[in-house]
Amino acid sequence: MKPTQSDPTVQPVPAAVVETVDAADTTLSNPRWAVLALGANLGNRLETLQGAIDALADTPGLRVKAVSPVYETEPWGVEPGSQPSYLNAVALVKTTLPPSSLLERAHAVEEAFHRVREERWGARTIDVDIITYADVVSDDPVLTLPHPRAHQRAFVLAPWNDVDPAALLPGHGAVADLLTSLGHTDVTPRDDLELRLPE
Ligand SMILES: Nc1ncnc2c1ncn2[C@@H]1O[C@H](COP(=O)(O)OP(=O)(O)OP(=O)(O)O)[C@@H](O)[C@H]1O
Numbered sequence: 001m002k003p004t005q006s007d008p009t010v011q012p013v014p015a016a017v018v019e020t021v022d023a024a025d026t027t028l029s030n031p032r033w034a035v036l037a038l039g040a041n042l043g044n045r046l047e048t049l050q051g052a053i054d055a056l057a058d059t060p061g062l063r064v065k066a067v068s069p070v071y072e073t074e075p076w077g078v079e080p081g082s083q084p085s086y087l088n089a090v091a092l093v094k095t096t097l098p099p100s101s102l103l104e105r106a107h108a109v110e111e112a113f114h115r116v117r118e119e120r121w122g123a124r125t126i127d128v129d130i131i132t133y134a135d136v137v138s139d140d141p142v143l144t145l146p147h148p149r150a151h152q153r154a155f156v157l158a159p160w161n162d163v164d165p166a167a168l169l170p171g172h173g174a175v176a177d178l179l180t181s182l183g184h185t186d187v188t189p190r191d192d193l194e195l196r197l198p199e
């Protein structure tokens, strides 16, 4: 960090101290893999998914490394026929952001696409969930890791399995096995649609 020129109260930090602090901050040199699930069932769903992926890619400290195929999926957890169907996809990212900052960024992206939170599992322009962050396990309700319902959701497991067939869901096992037991229930690949990996 450089001292600001304009603030006379800020003392210059000796270069050796900066180096020591940076070296201790393992996140700077140690990006973590995270799996993000995206879903949209209002508005122009594909455009919104792409916009959300592009916005995530514009985040300092975050690189989008892979984007899954797109699936058309039946709304999960609600009365059948009560909501439009979703488009779902998964993005694999590498990030130096800590989990809490990644969640903040996910929420900022949702807000940018006018996500409204009214009811649980209500229809939405965009939802960005953190499915895993490295091998972190946490039961904090603000950020539960892995996502507590990911193992029950073919709309997460099917696209995740496509981009990472060897993936493991901490505490639950291989994604491929979870998907086999669950079946590709209510999820259909949309081979006519494609999300771009940001440059
Ligand atoms: N792994 C996680 N990813 C995203 N949000 C999480 C996670 N764990 C806990 N949360 C919390 O859940 C709250 C509700 O999130 P959200 O409104 O996206 O839920 P939902 O998408 O409707 O349902 P679900 O949590 O079942 O996917 C968020 O404010 C967030 O703090």
Ligand SMILES: Nc1nc2c(c(=O)[nH]1)N=C(CO)CN2
Binding pocket: 038, 039, 040, 073, 074, 075, 076, 077, 086, 088, 121, 127, 129, 155
């Ligand atoms: N098909 C589908 N159903 C859902 C989805 C979703 O993304 N796709 N998200 C939910 C809350 O996260 C609740 N139900």
